[in-house]
Amino acid sequence: MAFKKQATPQQAPMDILAQKKNRLNQFNAQFDRAVSLVTNTIDELGKISQNISETMGEIDEYERELAATKSGLAEAKAKNDKVISNFKSLLAVE
Numbered sequence: 001m002a003f004k005k006q007a008t009p010q011q012a013p014m015d016i017l018a019q020k021k022n023r024l025n026q027f028n029a030q031f032d033r034a035v036s037l038v039t040n041t042i043d044e045l046g047k048i049s050q051n052i053s054e055t056m057g058e059i060d061e062y063e064r065e066l067a068a069t070k071s072g073l074a075e076a077k078a079k080n081d082k083v084i085s086n087f088k089s090l091l092a093v094e
Helices: 013-091
Strands: none
């Protein structure tokens, strides 16, 4: 004999309706939690992307300053080499 859950004569249709409404509320709560989890994950991933962008910007700035320093050093070396060349010319005996 199979047992099935059947509404008893004492169980009014309003009780069944209340159970279904309660189940609907549970589904809605689960949905809200799932959406919140996904939304929070998206927000966290957005923060990670923002931090990566900021770090890349800092590296870009560092590279610009490094290139400017290298350029300045190259100019200073060229001037220094020119002075060395001029001094050697003065000391050259012909």
